[in-house]
Amino acid sequence: MIVMRDLMLRLVLWLLLAPLLPGIINKVKAWVAGRRGPPVLQLYYDLAKLWRKGVVMSNLASPGFIIGPAVAWVALIGAALLMPLGPAGSVVSFRGDVLLLIYLLALARFCTAWAAMETGSAFEGMGAAREVSYAVLTEAAIIAAVLSLIVHTGSVSLSTMLAPSAGAGAALLVAGLFTVLLAENCRVPFDDPNTHLELTMIHEVMVLDHSGPPLAAILHGASIKLLLFSILLVQAVLPMGDLSPLAAAGALAVGVLLVTVGVGLVESLLARFAFRRVPLLLTTAFLLCVFALLVAWKGDAP
């Protein structure tokens, strides 16, 4: 019963808090540009609007067009529920839950690409091709980062491996995971969430034909993914287990806010990379995580 209540509480927390992050990023961008910008709660308004709208569905697309976003959304929420939250720990924790998390993220990606291919549009096909090509490199980087945490803590369960600080390799992990966060969440310099240029998009172009509640699920899922990666990044480097519950909760909140503002600043000051340069940067992120792994493996040896 207590587990159920905890689970529901977390679910509500994730669902409600996630759309705040894109709002903060946009506020930071507007502030740097000297504009007033959209309200911080804009995504909530958008989601509410989309939820009330109907769905335009191509008669060429199979039901996968709707199922894709739905499964992706559920997979992302599932991944989020696996993530321990600082002092509260995780609600379900078992050996190897980190692998399930990685696979849930992969499932979400597969479903988004599947729904995109359903439309038969040239744009969405190109977007799906880009998304899955870059995923090869980002997934390698995530796995290397997770391995470094596993080697460092000797545990394959998220709640124990994220508790201590990442040790000597922390700086490498921050750089690597932050780059992966930008790539996985389609932020500048990999993708431009604000562009209207369908030929240059990655993620945005895959959802061009979606409308109404499925689009709301996609947008909401994207914000959950952003929050998920921010929390993972913060917990991977901060010694959550060593802090008092209140301090850990505070550290987590401040950390996530810092990451969000960081994304906003990167987006304000950096131009997008050409696609041919993206693999270079992602490989760098992968190597940073590999070096973190090496440090965890050899550096901590007595």
Place this chain on the structure above:
Amino acid sequence: MSATTPFALLANATSLPWAEIPAWPVAEFVHATATELNRGARFCAWFGVPEHSGTCLVAVLAFDVDNTLAVGRSEAFTGAYPALTTTHPQAHLFEREVWEQHGLTPAGHPWLKPVRRTNEKGNAPANGEFFRVEGGEVHEVAVGPVHAGVIEPGHFRFQCAGEEVLHLEIALGYQHRGIEEALRDGPHRATMSQMETVAGDTTIAHATAYATVMEALAGTEAPLRAQWLRAVALELERLANHTGDMGALAGDVAFLPTMSACGKIRGDFLNLTALMCGNRFGRGLVRPGGCRHDLDAGRAAQLKERLETALADTKQAVAWFWDSAAVRARFENVGTVFPAQATAIGLVGPAARACGLVRDVRFDHPAGWHRFAQAPVAVWPVGDVFARAKVRSLEIERSGDYLREQLTAPAEGELRGELAPPAPDTLAVALVEGWRGEVCHVALTDAAGRFRRYKIVDPSFHNWMGLALALRGTAISDFPICNKSFNLSYCGHDL
């Protein structure tokens, strides 16, 4: 070189009696045109004039090095003539246009398709068949005519192998309003307003070209004060559009600082034009015979002051742009048009100057105030997106300096002179360097002094092919920055 040409020579902004234009049988005329093009001339205009039972072709060529224009024509004929495009690709669109308007078939033309004619249903341009690259690895991407942004309609058909573009074909005509047809037997009461909206962002250049044609037909020129005002307005138009383009280029690579700043500064420059004449695009300023609004001393001082602020802001915003390694890396070696290609397809304006071609009407064929005061031509080699952005930022600086100089020493005198009625049976040519490049207006009057034929060539008509070439071998995701670096007009092309 032009001294020995069989074509009739005339300077920019002058006229010539129709009878003095040499005429040849069409095959000889095409051959003579090809000879002139081989000697370094380039196409300004190529159009048909209906006569008796047939149509004569007229060529207006420019010898940039000799600062002169050359005109020749064929005798009236019907049917086919040997295509010039096979040897001189710059004739490509012109020959398609003549075929569409007059039914003269350029025999051997490699890609004879409609330019802007509507289809049988009458609801869209008759685009015809698109070029296709065959192969299992090749995929086709169709973009437009309705775009995601608020821009004009045009259709782009890409043949891609993965991310790489093998071929791009551009089909326009969605904005065809029939401007040239409306001018027959003109000028009419609406003509001046129509001229100001040939391409709305190039109002001053097109209005000046039209006014200059009318003045040349009347055998006079506008008072110096009006010429000065037109030159000032023309540079303000250039500043506003170039600044907007720099911001748009920054926006396409998600570089927010320059994008946000330039969007605002463009408005500042437009407001300076509004200060001159009450309209941000300069409508109502230029009229045949002079200008309609004077710039009194008080507003001139205000203009100067606000111009300084806007120029300083632009300098800062453009400096952010060039100081960012991420931006430079994004633009270098993307969308390259090689100088030989640029010459062959007859590029004009900043796009040509970014390929290292020294081609600027203000310098090559000065008319009006540009005979007395000139801005240095801005040229950059290489021909990539970087070069086109660089030429724009250089022109922003030079137009700024030019305006600073001009505003301290204004021309005095009358604003508008009396304009005699247009001379009968006369051909007049006016070239103006608009911000996109050479705006060419050619008028031919009938025995009563009304327009028998009025030909408008917007710089976009020359340059769309440049964009198609720039995309070859480029990643399809780089199309937006290539497109923005040319920033061509759809309505100027479609007329």
